[in-house]
Amino acid sequence: MEAVKQELKEKIISVLNLEDVNPEDIKDTDPLFGAGLGLDSIDALELIVMLDKDYGIKLLDPKEGKAIFESIETMAKYISENRTK
Amino acid sequence: MKLNSVFINATNCITPLGLDVETNIRNISNGVSGIRLHKNQVYAEQPFYASIIEDDLIEEAFSSISASVEYTRLEKMMILALMPVIKKSNPVFDEKTILIVSTTKGNITQLNTISETSVQSADLSLMAKKIASFFGFTTEPVIVSNACVSGILSLAVAKRLIQSEGCNQAFVVAGDEFSKFVLSGFNCFQAVSDEPCQPYSVNRKGVTLGEAAAAACVSANGQNALAEIAGDGAINDANHISGPSRTGEGLFRSVERAMQEAEVKAEEIDYINAHGTATSFNDEMEAIAFNRSRLGNVPLNSLKGYYGHTLGASGLLETVIGIESLNSGKLYSSIGFDEMGLSQPLNIITQNEDKELNYLLKTASGFGGCNTAVLFKKTK
């Protein structure tokens, strides 16, 4: 799962255009939304697309996204359990 | 400085509910909606709800006014909308007669096969010029492309230009087509309802997309006018590019500006024809903004239940219908609405009713934080 976490940090930075952020700046359990990286509603939608495109996971209920995208840790766990790619 | 009064002299619309205002009104008063379930893989894998005009109706109507094959489907819709308005107004096409075209995506369907040629054919100025030259305008068209407020903003622009004496007569035509481009976009925003849209309702799940064209003639001539454009405001939220302000700031200020200009108090407004797209955020924002302006009790509807969200056409199309209500004293049910789902009260019209109306407030909001509010006064 460590590999997935590292990969996620790099992907999030690139997909969400977080120009001045490095993977080492993102702690596994830091909140991604709100204070942390300051991600917003469009970023959340982008992450849903990323789950589909890169991991083959289709999120049927976008409201689930809030829990899944809480941190790198929660995302990595969800992806490891549900990925089809 | 006292400015000239500005009026709407003629209107028309082209929608799934009819190719003229009378037919549209008849269908609306019978509670008929243009929204259907469509199964068409050209647009989407899964079936979807939308309000779409039958191609044959457009072709048939257009072929009776022109044999030309050089116009796109959207251009035909817009020409059909404008034709009776121009005929009724019989303008002199001089340097003071202008055409204002309102659209968000114009001929975006040309991009279905992407190439430099298709990009050029999707050019908005090209589209506007084709429409202008069909009728014989000698001035350069003005195109307003300002997200979903474009249709109503165009009327505000027309009014401002006429008051500045920069022009005498403005013909405004608004149109947008249903497309895979827009459907895909709203879908990836999780903003499309899997049922016909339910404005202001507790179970609302998002928009239903639609298409239409609408047209109006605007001038300082009050004789036999349909309505006076009494005041307007178009203020940005300055909050977020896709979500509306939680305090309804821009819409509130636009409404206040319109009322201030028209010298009208909240209690004098009889009817609000609102935006009501049935997204969670938009409808809630409107409830907040209207209550801040003390308009929570004013009979209000959204016409999205009849037409879906027609984007750049919506502001003008809904104004055309709103003005019919203003003059006939007939308010139409806000179809799609069932159970209130807002944190503040709005007086949603739930069945057709007769009411003496003097002032109509039309509002719209859109991506980019834009808002527009226009107050219309009955003149008849």
Place this chain on the structure above:
Amino acid sequence: MADKNSFIQSWCTIQNNKIDLNGETIFESEPAIGFADFAKAAYRNFGWSYPKFFKMDSLSKLAFIAAELLLKDETSSETENDIALVFSNKSSSMDTDVTFQESIATKENYYPSPAVFVYTLPNICMGEISIRHNLKSENSFFIFEKFNPGFLSNYTDVLLSTNRAEKVLCAWVDFYKETYRANFYLVNSTEGLEHNETTIKTLFNT
């Protein structure tokens, strides 16, 4: 018709990887480098700190840079600023439209992006500037075949003389496939160069 006289207090041109402010070049990059790199270099050069910049599409970045140069001493995020925005271009949001269309073109590779879709409207660049400078003000986006100073100056004067704004930021901001041009100018009712079509044409060599 205008009761008030109006004046241009500052102006900015951005094209060919060069930024001119009030007639002087203040930044340039090699003409060969792409817009994205030029825009980043400009952003760094001016020492700005606004992470959202990197999420914007090219049209919005272009508009942002010009607006930042003209408004940074005019506005603060604590106070509200009554500066209307009257923007225009020819290409609408076509550069981003093509990107979005490409993302939905094939069934196999169908991944429409919300972050791209939101920029498929030309007025979004005004929204970005409104947010940045706290401008709860009048906004309108117009499309013309080419830069139309006659229309812009008349419409701007209407906004000022009907008290719809204290100042107006006017723009021609066009971006399509690495060809771009930004002509921005700030209009007030107190002092500066005489605001009319002729002056605007002279300032921007059109």
